[in-house]
Amino acid sequence: MTALTLSTAGAATLRADALVVGVAKSGKALVVAPGAEAVDQAFDGKLAAVLETLGASGAEGEATKLPAPAGLKAPVVLAVGLGSAPEDGQGYDAEALRRAAGTAARTLTGAKKAAFALPIAGAEDAEAIAEGALLGAYAYTAYQDSKNGDARKPLAEVALLGAKPRDKAHKAAAERAQALTEEIKRARDLINMPPNDLTPAAFAAVAQAAGKEHGLKVQVLDEKALAKGGYGGILGVGVGSENPPRLVRIAYTHPEAEKTLALVGKGITYDSGGISLKPAGHNETMKCDMSGAAAVFAAVVAAARIGVPVNVTGWLALAENMPSGSATRPGDVLRMYSGKTVEVLNTDAEGRLVLADALTRASEEHPDAIVDVATLTGAMVLALGNRTFGIMANDDDYRTAIHEIAEEVGEQSWPMPLPADLRKGMDSPTADIANMGERMGGGLVAGLFLQEFVGEGITWAHLDIAGPAFHEGAPYGYTPKGGTGSAVRTLVKLAERTADGEV
Numbered sequence: 001m002t003a004l005t006l007s008t009a010g011a012a013t014l015r016a017d018a019l020v021v022g023v024a025k026s027g028k029a030l031v032v033a034p035g036a037e038a039v040d041q042a043f044d045g046k047l048a049a050v051l052e053t054l055g056a057s058g059a060e061g062e063a064t065k066l067p068a069p070a071g072l073k074a075p076v077v078l079a080v081g082l083g084s085a086p087e088d089g090q091g092y093d094a095e096a097l098r099r100a101a102g103t104a105a106r107t108l109t110g111a112k113k114a115a116f117a118l119p120i121a122g123a124e125d126a127e128a129i130a131e132g133a134l135l136g137a138y139a140y141t142a143y144q145d146s147k148n149g150d151a152r153k154p155l156a157e158v159a160l161l162g163a164k165p166r167d168k169a170h171k172a173a174a175e176r177a178q179a180l181t182e183e184i185k186r187a188r189d190l191i192n193m194p195p196n197d198l199t200p201a202a203f204a205a206v207a208q209a210a211g212k213e214h215g216l217k218v219q220v221l222d223e224k225a226l227a228k229g230g231y232g233g234i235l236g237v238g239v240g241s242e243n244p245p246r247l248v249r250i251a252y253t254h255p256e257a258e259k260t261l262a263l264v265g266k267g268i269t270y271d272s273g274g275i276s277l278k279p280a281g282h283n284e285t286m287k288c289d290m291s292g293a294a295a296v297f298a299a300v301v302a303a304a305r306i307g308v309p310v311n312v313t314g315w316l317a318l319a320e321n322m323p324s325g326s327a328t329r330p331g332d333v334l335r336m337y338s339g340k341t342v343e344v345l346n347t348d349a350e351g352r353l354v355l356a357d358a359l360t361r362a363s364e365e366h367p368d369a370i371v372d373v374a375t376l377t378g379a380m381v382l383a384l385g386n387r388t389f390g391i392m393a394n395d396d397d398y399r400t401a402i403h404e405i406a407e408e409v410g411e412q413s414w415p416m417p418l419p420a421d422l423r424k425g426m427d428s429p430t431a432d433i434a435n436m437g438e439r440m441g442g443g444l445v446a447g448l449f450l451q452e453f454v455g456e457g458i459t460w461a462h463l464d465i466a467g468p469a470f471h472e473g474a475p476y477g478y479t480p481k482g483g484t485g486s487a488v489r490t491l492v493k494l495a496e497r498t499a500d501g502e503v
């Protein structure tokens, strides 16, 4: 894991492989952002001019490497774009800092140590830069032993200049960033792990090991226990696979907690679609269908490591959706954990089935709120694109609060409705409800289905992360190819706000 140090050393004197500075657009001109004054001095005050000559504009995503002049201990200066310079008296946007730091860390893959001389006006800026740099320093190389040369190793050490190790707020920010990003990277690793190795049982074993390490209570229901308990949704999805399903409960409790937040994650370790098989072209990335469970797992462990004074209970609904002679057929009726019956019209709408059981089970403990996270529908990707998750809820204020928290931590999201008129599309002639309804608004239909399994009077929100969970394009900012760890930052901040009594 990438180390993080806070350093009061001057930019000119610290030994590192590279010095990272920020540049921004100010009208048509390029300006060097605060924090890099000593670096600019080493260039005789001409750093901006040199960079402009090299074609830099200060745009977000831009990274320009140049050899360091005499007078700096680092051999290379890396200038990263921050976008538009803020108006007088205002600071840089936290997400611009996060992304620029991530771009820098990715550009410095293979390096040992980089000193970040980006603008830090307060602890929040230090935290954003640390988060971006640590999240950018990521590579999934577990299955590439032969290619694992130093050149592909993530940046090994991030030194934050201008962050003060003796300042309590700065130190806390660094510790939070380190714990949070390590858990986000744990989620990414799980998402990227091939589905022949990350089976439901393997995922449950990872949760058990993490529970031991961090003092969390972990309980696992295997297929026998699920059958005994009547978990018809989870079993119905998992029954076609050689790798049987699991329901994991992972609980973090704090002695001073006044509230309990329950998090429920969709954990389909592979979604082939089942008997309603997905066509070629739609299943290559379906190992990512456990991203919700990975986010929930990471958020619970991160909350524990940060010591948030709230109880957080994670529920991981783990199953593999496969076609076989024993698989659930379109037309089958499942009796769910809640007692409701569901006619399975499409076995590819499996996420809502495993989540339904987990939502009912989570409700039994009467938490103050339940938030589920799932790569639930292709419809949500059509609606919001690849970088934005949808938020639905049975409480408008709660939905707004989560949307604002997501914005604050730099995750793109958008509030979506749960229109009651879409419910009748799921009426079944045979069972209480069908697992599919109208095609139009499919993401909202899925949300309405889930709502039926949330206990009376419990505040609930549903995050459909099908778009942002897995990134197929070129890396940008701190976002790598593959698993992103979407929603973890939002969930951890939500736990903190729940502890503060603010939501």
Ligand code: BES
Binding pocket: 271, 289, 346, 348, 349, 350, 351, 375, 376, 377, 378, 379, 381, 436, 437, 442, 466, 467
């Ligand atoms: N796992 C998929 C949704 C998905 C799509 C996730 C794209 C990530 C990227 C889900 O289980 C699914 O297949 N949903 C169906 C539901 C339909 C059959 C009602 C869908 O969205 O097409």
Ligand code: ZN
Binding pocket: 271, 273, 347, 348, 349, 350, 351
């Ligand atoms: Zn599916």
Ligand code: ZN
Binding pocket: 268, 271, 289, 348, 350, 351, 375, 376
């Ligand atoms: Zn799925």
